[in-house]
Amino acid sequence: MGFVHGMAYFGFAFVGHDRSPGWYYSHVKTALSSAPGAARISQPVPMLDLKRQYAPLQQELQEAVGQVLETQQFILGEYAAEFERAAAGQLGVKHAVGCSSGTDALWLALAAAGVGPGMAVVTTPFSFFASVSAILRSGATALLADIEPRTFHLDAAAVERVLDGEQGGAVRAILPVHLYGQCADWSVWGRLRRERGVQLIEDAAQAWGAEWQGVKAGGLGDAAAFSFYPTKNLSAAGDAGMVATNSEELAERARMLRQHGMRRRYYHDEIGWNTRLDGFQAAILSVKLKYIEGWNQARRRVAERYHALFAAAGLAESGSYPERGVVLPGEATGSRHVWHQYVIRVQRRDALREFLAARAIGSEIYYPVALHMQKALRRLGYAEGSFPEAERAAREVLALPIFPELREDEQATVVAAIAEFLN
Ligand SMILES: Cc1ncc(COP(=O)(O)O)c(C=O)c1O
Structure with missing residues (x-):
């Protein structure tokens, strides 16, 4: 029941998952009962296995890399231009500007939007370090506001308090992060943009293909930054990033600044x-761009299976914070989540992580220390204590294995191990 409540909160519907609840129940039970004790878990489960993505694409990727070698177009050039065209088309934005990392994309987006010394930008303390360091590198002051506990996104009410505070007058932009692959609630940010005259810079590093009310991440704000770091849902074979924008002026400035x-x-x-996109990364990204929608759909199926497996194991709790079981992540109404990460909240998180590691089950903490x-x-x-929600999230979150090729039996192993720990 709690699970249903929790999901209802997010407007989550159990649509299109491929198994009946009974199947999940029996699958978890089998995983739980087949191997009792510490030796119970029979297989390792990786947090991420990029080799499974590479295997079917090997020939296509090697040909793409070979072409770059043939033409010797190593920096920007035709491969970068081709990727930028295709990327902009897929996102539904007018301009895409490739660069050398997501961190640089954030800085480029801010600098191209005119953010600099004497100004301030508001962002979240619960993100990757670059969300804040890029603001500081632009020369602006970083102001933080707490997060909302269910989505882990920047809390609009907290941001409004910052805007009304002492330093509010200096705020030139807000930088919401589409954390874990889900768009921040853009209706509130759009309103603040109109009412307060601030610019909106999306940190879309984790959210290629995510949508808010039918608009893709990248096309929501004045500019957006993407990362193609190898663990991202759309990934290069090294560092790469991109700025997306509908503004001709901003794109032109970003091209100049890179x-x-x-x-x-x-x-x-x-x-x-110097933050240019290189030809090898662009050629590889152009290949992967053709598959990313299918991979995102597969991630959505993986997430639904986790929801169902946790529900079947009786572990899913309905509140914002965990008590005896786990709080599952959800999909907000109006949002299309691409499940870059599947992040649960749980008590005794560090002990659980060790328990999983002892069974060769991967997990990760995004992020163990709030940025402030x-x-x-x-x-x-x-x-300490300035942002209690962010600090609490840093103590409770645990990301479980998720990638398009993750198998059902591997997921059942993960959930069975968590059930064993919690029971
Ligand atoms: C939310 C967020 N912002 C920014 C970045 C920075 O991207 P990169 O590692 O490509 O510099 C990342 C990825 O690491 C991220 O997850």
Whole structure:
């Protein structure tokens, strides 16, 4: 029942999953009973296995890389231009500007949007470090606001308090993060943009293909930053990133800034940086772009199977915080989640993680330390206790194995191990 409540909160519907609840129940029971004791878990389950993605694409990817070698177009050039065209088309945005990482994409998006010294940007303390460090690198001040406990997204009411506070007048932009592959609730950010005249920069590093009310991440804000780090749902074979925008002016500025502020070769209008997309990464990304929608659909099926397996094991809890079982992640009404990560909340999280590791079951903590508590960010001046939701999330979240090729039996193994730990 709790599970149903929890999911209803998110408007989650059990549509299109491929097994009946009875199947899940018996599957978990089999996994639980087939191997009692510590030796119970019979197979390792990786957190991520990129080799399973590579195997069917091997020939296509090697040909793409071979072509780059043939043409020697190593930096930007035709492969980057081709990827940018296809990427913009898929996202439904006017411009895509490739660069060398998601971190650089965030900085480029901010700098191209005119953010700099004397200004402030509001973001979340519960994200990857780059969401804040990119703001600081732009020369602006980073202001933080707490998160909302169910989605882990930046809390709009908390952001409004910042805007109404002492430093609110300096705020030039808000930087919501589409954490774990789900778009931040854009109806509230769109309203704040209109009412407060701030720009919106999306941190879409984890959200290729995610949607908010039918609009893809990347096309929601004034600009968006994507990462193609190898663990991301759309991944390169190394570091790569991209800025997406519908603004001609912003795209032009980002193109200039990614090449040392040059519009014309060796004539530098501004201090930019070297953050260009390379031909190998672009060629690989162009191949993977053809498959990403199928992979995202597969991720959605994996997430539904986890929901069902946890429900069948009687572990799913309905509140925002875990008591004896686990709080499952959900899909907000109006949102299309691409499940970059499947993140549960659980008590005794670190002990559970060790228990899983002892059974060769992968898991990860995104993120163990809220950003205001990071040594490098003490200078922001926030004390412990400033963002209780972010601090609590940092203690309770655990990301479970999820990737398109993850098998049902592997998922049942993960859930059975968690059930064993909690019971
Ligand atoms: C939310 C978020 N923002 C920014 C980044 C930075 O991307 P990259 O590692 O490509 O620099 C990442 C990925 O690591 C991320 O997850």
